[in-house]
Amino acid sequence: MANYLDSFFSALGDPTRRAVIARLASGPAPVGELHAPHDIALPTFLRHLKVLEASGLVRSEKVGRVRIVHIEAGPLAAAEDWLTRQRRIWEGRLDRLDALAERLERDETSPPDDKDP
Amino acid sequence: MANYLDSFFSALGDPTRRAVIARLASGPAPVGELHAPHDIALPTFLRHLKVLEASGLVRSEKVGRVRIVHIEAGPLAAAEDWLTRQRRIWEGRLDRLDALAERLERDETSPPDDKDP
DNA sequence: CAGATAGTTAGCCATGCAGCTAACTATTCG
DNA sequence: CGAATAGTTAGCTGCATGGCTAACTATCTG
Numbered sequence: 001m002a003n004y005l006d007s008f009f010s011a012l013g014d015p016t017r018r019a020v021i022a023r024l025a026s027g028p029a030p031v032g033e034l035h036a037p038h039d040i041a042l043p044t045f046l047r048h049l050k051v052l053e054a055s056g057l058v059r060s061e062k063v064g065r066v067r068i069v070h071i072e073a074g075p076l077a078a079a080e081d082w083l084t085r086q087r088r089i090w091e092g093r094l095d096r097l098d099a100l101a102e103r104l105e106r107d108e109t110s111p112p113d114d115k116d117p
Numbered sequence: 118m119a120n121y122l123d124s125f126f127s128a129l130g131d132p133t134r135r136a137v138i139a140r141l142a143s144g145p146a147p148v149g150e151l152h153a154p155h156d157i158a159l160p161t162f163l164r165h166l167k168v169l170e171a172s173g174l175v176r177s178e179k180v181g182r183v184r185i186v187h188i189e190a191g192p193l194a195a196a197e198d199w200l201t202r203q204r205r206i207w208e209g210r211l212d213r214l215d216a217l218a219e220r221l222e223r224d225e226t227s228p229p230d231d232k233d234p
Numbered sequence: 235c236a237g238a239t240a241g242t243t244a245g246c247c248a249t250g251c252a253g254c255t256a257a258c259t260a261t262t263c264g
Numbered sequence: 265c266g267a268a269t270a271g272t273t274a275g276c277t278g279c280a281t282g283g284c285t286a287a288c289t290a291t292c293t294g
Binding site: 235236237238239240241242243244245246247248249250251252253254255256257258259260261262263264 | 277
């Protein structure tokens with residue numbers, strides 16, 4: 001079950017890379033500018049960018065001697081969707097429990113059936 | 118800038134662990150049941166659970182010789198929020214670009230000001 | 235053209251993580 | 265009590281990942 005979400009989430013599992021995404025959310029930027037706030041060597045940083053690009057979260061193109069990096073909306077939304085879906089299921093379950101609790105409060109004599117419809 | 122999101126996202130960067138979360142979204146389960154669908158050794162699987170638990174995405178308690186695992190809503194929501202926030206910024210930017218494009222279409226004579234209010 | 239600037243490639247090291255087997259502890263059940 | 269069940273711990277392997285320096289290419293700019 002190894003799919004594209006693997007690379008999205010593990011790419012986001014690193015603070016440097018998340019910071020890059022956060023920066024790119026407000027607009028494209030060249031490598032140098034993205035690198036500046038991070039206290040790591042450029043080649044190391046470059047590899048973070050490659051991870052982001054390999055995951056599809058980011059694209060880049062070279063303009064002269066500068067490489068401009070920009071965010072890719074789709075994958076970010078896909079990761080968000082996965083989380084939202086899990087939350088919905090989870091909340092749906094809570095809702096059902098709430099409803100059950102409510103029902104039990106109103107009428108403590110009738111026990112719930114434990115079927116799974 | 119290493120915060121709790123690191124562990125959330127990297128925990129979710131593994132298909133086995135994401136499958137566990139997906140399963141747990143619809144209710145708590147014992148270790149054995151969670152393990153069953155995965156074709157890996159139990160100790161290996163156990164370590165995935167430990168990663169999830171260390172990240173706070175999951176809690177567990179021992180009942181007799183069985184360990185019941187259940188999802189923890191908060192962290193999942195936190196991860197989702199981070200993504201949502203990035204998307205909002207990104208979309209806000211797109212909106213601004215759209216508005217700009219629209220304005221340019223309506224009136225090509227007046228150039229946009231490039232202030233950043 | 236020469237020097238500065240912006241990335242890029244190569245190669246090394248340490249740590250972490252996923253996988254395994256073997257052997258052990260703790261509970262439950264007949 | 266003794267066997268079965270459910271986890272757990274220990275210890276090993278191999279590969280991926282994050283960090284570095286050194287050396288290189290490609291593109292401006294004076």
